[in-house]
Amino acid sequence: xxxxxxxxxxxxxxxxxxxxxxxxxxxxxxxxxxxxxxxxxxxxxxxxxxxxxxxxxxxxxxxxxxxxxxxxxxxxxxxxxxxxxxxxxxxxxxxxxxxxxxxxxxxxxxxxxxxxxxxxxxxxxxxxxxxxxxxxxxxxxxxxxxxxxxxxxxxxxxxxxxxxxxxxxxxxxxxxxxxxxxxxxxxxxxxxxxxxxxxxxxxxxxxxxxxxxxxxxxxxxxxxxxxxxxxxxxxxxxxxxxxxxxxxxxxxxxxxxxxxxxxxxxxxxxxxxxxxxxxxxxxxxxxxxxxxxxxxxxxxxxxxxxxxxxxxxxxxxxxxxxxxxxxxxxxxxxxxxxxxxxxxxxxxxxxxxxxxxxxxxxxxxxxxxxxxxxxxxxxxxxxxxxxxxxxxxxxxxxxxxxxxxxxxxxxxxxxxxxxxxxxxxxxxxxxxxxxxxxxxxxxxxxxxxxxxxxxxxxxxxxxxxxxxxxxxxxxxxxxxxxxxxxxxxxxxxxxxxxxxxxxxxxxxxxxxxxxxxxxxxxxxxxxxxxxxxxxxxxxxxxxxxxxxxxxxxxxxxxxxxxxxxxxxxxxxxxxxxxxxxxxxxxxxxxxxxxxxxxxxxxxxxxxxxxxxxxxxxxxxxxxxx
Amino acid sequence: xxxxxxxxxxxxxxxxxxxxxxxxxxxxxxxxxxxxxxxxxxxxxxxxxxxxxxxxxxxxxxxxxxxxxxxxxxxxxxxxxxxxxxxxxxxxxxxxxxxxxxxxxxxxxxxxxxxxxxxxxxxxxxxxxxxxxxxxxxxxxxxxxxxxxxxxxxxxxxxxxxxxxxxxxxxxxxxxxxxxxxxxxxxxxxxxxxxxxxxxxxxxxxxxxxxxxxxxxxxxxxxxxxxxxxxxxxxxxxxxxxxxxxxxxxxxxxxxxxxxxxxxxxxxxxxxxxxxxxxxxxxxxxxxxxxxxxxxxxxxxxxxxxxxxxxxxxxxxxxxx
Numbered sequence: 001x002x003x004x005x006x007x008x009x010x011x012x013x014x015x016x017x018x019x020x021x022x023x024x025x026x027x028x029x030x031x032x033x034x035x036x037x038x039x040x041x042x043x044x045x046x047x048x049x050x051x052x053x054x055x056x057x058x059x060x061x062x063x064x065x066x067x068x069x070x071x072x073x074x075x076x077x078x079x080x081x082x083x084x085x086x087x088x089x090x091x092x093x094x095x096x097x098x099x100x101x102x103x104x105x106x107x108x109x110x111x112x113x114x115x116x117x118x119x120x121x122x123x124x125x126x127x128x129x130x131x132x133x134x135x136x137x138x139x140x141x142x143x144x145x146x147x148x149x150x151x152x153x154x155x156x157x158x159x160x161x162x163x164x165x166x167x168x169x170x171x172x173x174x175x176x177x178x179x180x181x182x183x184x185x186x187x188x189x190x191x192x193x194x195x196x197x198x199x200x201x202x203x204x205x206x207x208x209x210x211x212x213x214x215x216x217x218x219x220x221x222x223x224x225x226x227x228x229x230x231x232x233x234x235x236x237x238x239x240x241x242x243x244x245x246x247x248x249x250x251x252x253x254x255x256x257x258x259x260x261x262x263x264x265x266x267x268x269x270x271x272x273x274x275x276x277x278x279x280x281x282x283x284x285x286x287x288x289x290x291x292x293x294x295x296x297x298x299x300x301x302x303x304x305x306x307x308x309x310x311x312x313x314x315x316x317x318x319x320x321x322x323x324x325x326x327x328x329x330x331x332x333x334x335x336x337x338x339x340x341x342x343x344x345x346x347x348x349x350x351x352x353x354x355x356x357x358x359x360x361x362x363x364x365x366x367x368x369x370x371x372x373x374x375x376x377x378x379x380x381x382x383x384x385x386x387x388x389x390x391x392x393x394x395x396x397x398x399x400x401x402x403x404x405x406x407x408x409x410x411x412x413x414x415x416x417x418x419x420x421x422x423x424x425x426x427x428x429x430x431x432x433x434x435x436x437x438x439x440x441x442x443x444x445x446x447x448x449x450x451x452x453x454x455x456x457x458x459x460x461x462x463x464x465x466x467x468x469x470x471x472x473x474x475x476x477x478x479x480x481x482x483x484x485x486x487x488x489x490x491x492x493x494x495x496x497x498x499x500x501x502x503x504x505x506x507x508x509x510x511x512x513x514x515x516x517x518x519x520x521x522x523x524x525x526x527x528x529x530x531x532x533x534x535x536x537x538x539x540x541x542x543x544x545x546x547x548x549x550x551x552x553x554x555x556x557x558x559x560x561x562x563x564x565x566x567x568x569x570x571x572x573x574x575x576x577x578x579x580x581x582x583x584x585x586x587x588x589x590x591x592x593x594x595x596x597x598x599x600x601x602x603x604x605x606x607x608x609x610x611x612x613x614x615x616x617x618x619x620x621x622x623x624x625x
Numbered sequence: 626x627x628x629x630x631x632x633x634x635x636x637x638x639x640x641x642x643x644x645x646x647x648x649x650x651x652x653x654x655x656x657x658x659x660x661x662x663x664x665x666x667x668x669x670x671x672x673x674x675x676x677x678x679x680x681x682x683x684x685x686x687x688x689x690x691x692x693x694x695x696x697x698x699x700x701x702x703x704x705x706x707x708x709x710x711x712x713x714x715x716x717x718x719x720x721x722x723x724x725x726x727x728x729x730x731x732x733x734x735x736x737x738x739x740x741x742x743x744x745x746x747x748x749x750x751x752x753x754x755x756x757x758x759x760x761x762x763x764x765x766x767x768x769x770x771x772x773x774x775x776x777x778x779x780x781x782x783x784x785x786x787x788x789x790x791x792x793x794x795x796x797x798x799x800x801x802x803x804x805x806x807x808x809x810x811x812x813x814x815x816x817x818x819x820x821x822x823x824x825x826x827x828x829x830x831x832x833x834x835x836x837x838x839x840x841x842x843x844x845x846x847x848x849x850x851x852x853x854x855x856x857x858x859x860x861x862x863x864x865x866x867x868x869x870x871x872x873x874x875x876x877x878x879x880x881x882x883x884x885x886x887x888x889x890x891x892x893x894x895x896x897x898x899x900x901x902x903x904x905x906x907x908x909x910x911x912x913x914x915x916x917x918x919x920x921x922x923x924x925x926x927x928x929x930x931x932x933x934x935x936x937x938x939x940x941x942x943x944x945x946x
Contacts, residue, residue: 021646043678045677045678045837058746059748060674060748063677063751064673064751065695067647067695068697115746118746129835132746132835132836132837133744133745133746133747278643436681436682438681611741611742611835612741614741615738615741
């Protein structure tokens, strides 16, 4: 492999370096030059966290073979605030509160910089389009667009530059005020180090061998060839776990690496630590695993039937959790109702898709403390579990939470920290694992797919008499947060409505699918989707406005919920009023609308399949020519 | 129980392209020399915006190519020439050129509108016209638009120290999904097509989002009207995303040419290509989209071609423009 002799100007500095022919510009900047401000979010040109200027033109450095930088001027996020002073756009991002987790922000600032350079007078639509190559999962983009417009207006003299120095909150008075986030400067400059940006002297690179089968007995794992490869410092399997193997949120049913059998495609089976990434990858290929395939089950309803394949010995019915709720007399409620509506609803698995793929760094410190640095959303619980797994006293286990580049619940599971601990202990060197986007998607928890059967009885005037719901959630191969998710789904199933008779059953079921786990709203989404869709259908059947049917049944201040929780204040009425106003709602029952909807024909609603805000002027001119 | 045992030696899970050598020839001669020297063990790349994501898990997976030959820096391939009648575009011309070069945008009114839908601002700066053509994706955006301009491709190979060139129509060059008429040792040098500054252009596209989106259907439309702005003098139409290769709609063009912009004729024209939908999936959806895009494309292009006020049927204009 002849190296490339690369000459380029990086952030104003001329460099001459050797680079590997297969390196991408992103690898070269991050690994060789330690310019970690720009991130890797997907490695496939989809997310824009790696955007850098090449000869003044913004490009995605994960799509650029390093040879394309030959002789070029490269500017990374580090170039923007080189003197210590934030650039106009960085100040605006800070001021507008445009950064949350911060992982997309370096790329986003670069894209915004390119947009304003390309057209200093771009309107909001054009800004949106020019930032189209960069994804953010936290902000919903509005504050980012606010920031770009603010910077544009300051640059064009339409806003005073003093806007950046104004402080809204009085000393000590923060509630209800706009407060400047103190960590924003570290994010808009790319200075904040996420776990994947961190290195330590002597650090090894970790790669994980994953199951290709949804359900199989592990007959044997042969790691001998991998262990003797030059550059490989440690290989681990479940045999290396010294303590009580098993982690989870409610039930500790998941081993650090598959033990005896694999239960889903993507489950960790073995892990390697090596001097470099390529060696670690090659070592994985040298590990031989013999599997005996087992019948698998992918549908939770099938998994509940007698004779279905069983995933875990402790749960022969494949039920992770069943939550029943009973209020009043359901049969009586249906008998009293004027209208009974029965429907079925389903929701699908959803990936969190935080911009930062999982990453972690682990080492054993001078006092023998096993230390894990990772974007972990539940470090205290994980510390206790890991102590038991590696058979160490709690004082010898330390978790450090690195900045979380988006979690949304998806980083609450100890899915890889156990492997890092074992490899750090085995090699006695720092070890780092950085997931690829593909690995993150295949191996970590998703939102629970659900199937809900819902029956509701109502009076002619819209009052709900009774609700009966059965929800089956696909929990996938391991428990994780399933128990809590189906619990919350049950508690919130009847919504914020006064309903005298209720029968709710929610189930979390084991299947050989990717495990389901915590995800924003945590079971409420699946239940609310069913209940709220159902209310719309009932409104249609009763000739009521969907807002009206909700107001008729709304809980008020001081209400007691179906699970006996007393609510001091209930904001539902205010929420309904606000939603009705901003949506430009056409009053009336759903059946009253014609084939054209006036509430959609508004200036602030974009027509479908439309792109090309920059052509607005050209359109007129073209016709005139 | 399935007693079948399997020894699974996993495929090497590389998530990047591994190559032994990455060559950046500065001239066509150097490129051909490299191709001859590494015959059977090279791959030609240009923008690389599809090659790198292709060499990842879930697509090609582990890819080890001994030699990559990057032709994007060859000056001949980066030139573009425009006059009143013809446009010549070097194969390594970045897609973004359609948006950045006003002369090109005027000569090919459809192309900036096509380009704005292509990937995103940043990938367009790197991705090349030639790459999009040679990739021959059924969902390619640039290819159908260029087919509407009667584009020809210029191909070259080296033989006995001489460079042999040939030309062919673009719609014959693309022969199937990821398949072209390019021969072993041959390079796509350029695309040449009509300059049609007097034609109004539209590019309609739908996918799952607006940026970085693969076409489910795309339609390139070019319209020239008579001096009164009331009749079609010329119409060019090409559809993408509806089957293995892009399709020029010659029969619809003939049907519309010389006729008025009436609702009846537009609606009849919109129906004509619906039966061409031969995609692997979502055929019913695509047929609906084709019908709608035909109306939208023709109306938008006619408006931009200077349709007389009131010449377009107002009921269609209200819905589709």
